[in-house]
Amino acid sequence: MKEFFKSFFASLLAIIVSGFILVGLVIASIVSLSKSVTEKEDKKLNGNVLVIDLSKSIHELGENNSLAMLSNKSGYEAGLYDVINALGRAKADANIKGILLKLKPSPNGWATAQQLKLALDDFKSSHKFIYAYGEDISQGAYYIASSADSVYLNPAGNLELKGFATVMPFFKGTLDKLELQPEIFYAGKFKSATEPFRAEKISEPNRLQIMAYQNGLWNQFLDATSKYTNADKATVNDWAQKGSIQFPEDALKAKMVAGLLYWDEVEQRIRAKTGQKESEAIKYVNINDYANAEKGDGKISDKRVAVIFAEGDIVDGEQNNDREIASKDICEEIRKAAKDDRIKAVVLRVNSPGGSALASEVILRELVLLKKKKHLVVSMGDYAASGGYYISSMADSIFAMPNTITGSIGVFSMLFSIDKLMKNKLGVTFDEVKNAPYADMPTTSRLLTADEAKRMQNSVDTIYERFKNHVVDGRKLSLANVDSIAQGRVWTGTDALGIGLVDKLGGLDRAIASAASLAKVTDYKVVTFPEPYDKLNSLLRRFGAKTDASAAVKAAIKEEMGEGYQWYKQVQDLRRVNGKAQMMMPFRVNVQ
Numbered sequence: 001m002k003e004f005f006k007s008f009f010a011s012l013l014a015i016i017v018s019g020f021i022l023v024g025l026v027i028a029s030i031v032s033l034s035k036s037v038t039e040k041e042d043k044k045l046n047g048n049v050l051v052i053d054l055s056k057s058i059h060e061l062g063e064n065n066s067l068a069m070l071s072n073k074s075g076y077e078a079g080l081y082d083v084i085n086a087l088g089r090a091k092a093d094a095n096i097k098g099i100l101l102k103l104k105p106s107p108n109g110w111a112t113a114q115q116l117k118l119a120l121d122d123f124k125s126s127h128k129f130i131y132a133y134g135e136d137i138s139q140g141a142y143y144i145a146s147s148a149d150s151v152y153l154n155p156a157g158n159l160e161l162k163g164f165a166t167v168m169p170f171f172k173g174t175l176d177k178l179e180l181q182p183e184i185f186y187a188g189k190f191k192s193a194t195e196p197f198r199a200e201k202i203s204e205p206n207r208l209q210i211m212a213y214q215n216g217l218w219n220q221f222l223d224a225t226s227k228y229t230n231a232d233k234a235t236v237n238d239w240a241q242k243g244s245i246q247f248p249e250d251a252l253k254a255k256m257v258a259g260l261l262y263w264d265e266v267e268q269r270i271r272a273k274t275g276q277k278e279s280e281a282i283k284y285v286n287i288n289d290y291a292n293a294e295k296g297d298g299k300i301s302d303k304r305v306a307v308i309f310a311e312g313d314i315v316d317g318e319q320n321n322d323r324e325i326a327s328k329d330i331c332e333e334i335r336k337a338a339k340d341d342r343i344k345a346v347v348l349r350v351n352s353p354g355g356s357a358l359a360s361e362v363i364l365r366e367l368v369l370l371k372k373k374k375h376l377v378v379s380m381g382d383y384a385a386s387g388g389y390y391i392s393s394m395a396d397s398i399f400a401m402p403n404t405i406t407g408s409i410g411v412f413s414m415l416f417s418i419d420k421l422m423k424n425k426l427g428v429t430f431d432e433v434k435n436a437p438y439a440d441m442p443t444t445s446r447l448l449t450a451d452e453a454k455r456m457q458n459s460v461d462t463i464y465e466r467f468k469n470h471v472v473d474g475r476k477l478s479l480a481n482v483d484s485i486a487q488g489r490v491w492t493g494t495d496a497l498g499i500g501l502v503d504k505l506g507g508l509d510r511a512i513a514s515a516a517s518l519a520k521v522t523d524y525k526v527v528t529f530p531e532p533y534d535k536l537n538s539l540l541r542r543f544g545a546k547t548d549a550s551a552a553v554k555a556a557i558k559e560e561m562g563e564g565y566q567w568y569k570q571v572q573d574l575r576r577v578n579g580k581a582q583m584m585m586p587f588r589v590n591v592q
Contacts, residue, residue, distance in 0.1 A: 047285020048097045055104035060311040062532040078291035086291035087119040091126045103134025103141040109382025110403035115507045120147035146228040150258035161245040179420035187464035188410030191488025216492035229255045299525040306337040314355030314387040327359035331366040333529040338370040345375040345515035353585035354386030375518040379511035380404045387583035394474040399511040400493035400502040410488025411464045
């Protein structure tokens with residue numbers, strides 16, 4: 001009875017909270033509906049300084065925020081494609097006088113940063129100003145800011161120039177203490193996704209690939225910093241090696257910043273550029289609002305190029321969390337594009353470190369069927385690795401950014417035996433009755449037999465061979481060549497171009513142009529799949545799945561753990577991969 005009342009009141013509370021949310025939304029909708037259109041237009045027409053806050057995550061696909069009507073926040077969070085298009089429009093928009101970059105530690109990946117930087121470089125050809133200002137400027141933020149006319153730092157602030165580092169946690173000692181026994185199977189000597197659970201430090205092959213991609217990203221950073229400071233790359237690298245940039249005055253002396261200014265002094269310079277008096281408020285417009293004013297390319301045409309966004313971990317079945325590539329959901333989007341006769345070509349925009357091997361195969365099959373009807377081009381974002389490369393492998397053409405992390409052609413599977421943990425720590429033992437040798441396989445209640453372990457490894461090896469054969473067929477390379485560049489190794493986009501894993505370097509815009517060229521269409525409209533996410537739908541989904549409490553706990557843990565949350569999540573994800581073949585990167589590149 002106690003449990004009944006507990007469940008009853010928990011459900012009642014959820015209903016009440018949901019009711020308040022829905023009533024609030026209805027009231028806010030009525031109040032805001034009459035002015036929403038004019039507000040959107042006003043934001044676009046009245047703002048003359050476009051603001052980009054680099055502390056905000058820029059996802060591939062935009063996100064609606066129905067809850068924003070209850071606050072002063074933007075009702076739309078622009079995706080990367082929206083931001084790039086918005087900067088292109090702002091370049092020719094007479095109302096926009098310039099851009100302000102707010103410099104803070106950026107959560108965005110290096111390929112995303114690179115595409116944003118290129119769009120800012122293009123904007124500069126309009127001879128409008130770009131100012132960047134920050135109090136705490138990370139290397140990632142500075143990389144983007146190097147496109148500005150002037151970078152300003154607070155006189156008491158901080159600017160990083162320290163080089164790149166990749167830190168990996170290892171859980172083998174923890175597993176030993178808990179008497180949790182991992183059983184690990186993998187194909188590819190660089191397939192290091194399982195290293196944290198079977199080793200205590202980075203292996204030499206893994207260290208080699210980490211150094212290679214770090215050097216590639218660092219070279220791009222040195223290029224950008226060298227151009228802004230007019231110092232050669234060797235000099236900039238020497239500053240990092242010696243730790244020369246410690247105080248704001250050091251950054252000013254090295255010309256990494258144009259001045260040490262307070263915010264009011266930066267605004268004085270903005271007013272001088274816009275011709276506004278000191279008594280007048282600067283008319284800032286957020287990039288989200290500007291992008292939302294005119295989403296899409298504005299063209300009217302029966303000929304279309306579709307962009308299908310695939311962002312996040314690759315999972316089986318339906319989507320349960322935001323930013324996932326769920327096989328069932330994305331296959332439905334692929335079929336929509338395949339059946340639409342107006343769509344002449346498709347661009348698959350991949351930003352994924354991989355995931356389920358089965359889901360990757362299901363998605364690839366649907367893409368192969370689409371390719372029989374229309375041209376398919378892949379555009380790679382921050383990651384298109386392991387399963388992310390698997391679903392890309394059969395495209396007509398593949399584009400990557402120099403900073404893209406790709407490859408990781410390999411497979412792994414893991415099981416965790418809990419029998420010693422349960423027996424020695426809790427006194428729990430297991431026994432079983434089965435009518436066939438493999439009836440309980442895979443199992444966590446005991447270690448695998450030698451025969452069972454051999455079957456697991458055979459399964460991983462078979463999937464790995466299938467992976468390599470797809471690359472052979474799609475990339476028109478020999479099996480020997482693919483085997484030499486596979487082995488689970490990750491590559492930067494620049495290196496991937498040299499070994500034939502990608503065709504050209506460039507962003508989504510180049511991939512779209514290439515798809516249109518293959519389809520021989522010139523006057524076309526770009527359409528995107530799927531529909532933008534909505535935060536309200538995400539919230540209601542959590543209520544519907546009765547996961548609102550766990551979602552709140554997860555948010556609290558993430559807030560408290562900070563950067564350590566990625567390691568916590570890595571352990572939590574083991575529940576999903578236990579016993580299932582995975583095509584997943586060993587780590588996320590998180591260099592600031």
